[in-house]
Amino acid sequence: MYDTILVATDGSDAADRAVDHAVNLASAFDADLHAIHVVDTTRYGKSVLSGSDDVLEALEKQGRDVLETVSERADVAxxxxxxxxxxxxxxDAYAEEIDSDLIVIGNRGLGAGAAGQIGSVAERIVRTTDRPVITC
Structure with missing residues (x-):
C-alpha cells in the first residue's frame, strides 16, 4: 500500500506522534521512510536572517538535532x-521529489495556537497536496 512515506517534523509533541506513526507504518509496509525538517525562513523575515549567520546556524543545528533524534528512535532505516x-x-516539493505515497505530519507544530485546531502548516499541506496525508 505504501512504498515511500514522508514524515515532516519540527520536534513538537504532535510531530513526535507523527514520527511514531510513520515509523510504525514504514515497518508494517516495509516502506522507505524519509524524515525532513524545514527551517522556516519565512517566519523570521529576511532582515533577521540576513543580519547574522548565527541565527540561521542555530536554527539549522536545531533541525539537525531533531532529525538525529528521529533516526535514533526509529527501528527502521x-x-x-x-x-x-x-x-x-x-x-510538498520534497514529497513530489521522492514520489511519496503518504505524508505524515503533526496536526499542530511549535507555533502557538488554539488547542484543538489544526496548525497552519498542516492545514496548507492537507488542502494543497495531491497525496494522502495523515495528521497526528
Whole structure:
C-alpha cells in the first residue's frame, strides 16, 4: 500500500506522534521512510536572517538535532533531510521529489495556537497536496 512515506517534523509533541506513526507504518509496509525538517525562513523575515549567520546556524543545528533524534528512535532505516524555506511548500516539493505515497505530519507544530485546531502548516499541506496525508 505504501512504498515511500514522508514524515515532516519540527520536534513538537504532535510531530513526535507523527514520527511514531510513520515509523510504525514504514515497518508494517516495509516502506522507505524519509524524515525532513524545514527551517522556516519565512517566519523570521529576511532582515533577521540576513543580519547574522548565527541565527540561521542555530536554527539549522536545531533541525539537525531533531532529525538525529528521529533516526535514533526509529527501528527502521530513515533517510533524513534538512531544508529551508516555507514549510508547506518545501514539504510538498520534497514529497513530489521522492514520489511519496503518504505524508505524515503533526496536526499542530511549535507555533502557538488554539488547542484543538489544526496548525497552519498542516492545514496548507492537507488542502494543497495531491497525496494522502495523515495528521497526528
Amino acid at each position: 530513515v533517510r533524513t533531510k534538512l531544508l529551508s524555506g516555507q514549510p508547506d511548500t518545501e514539504i
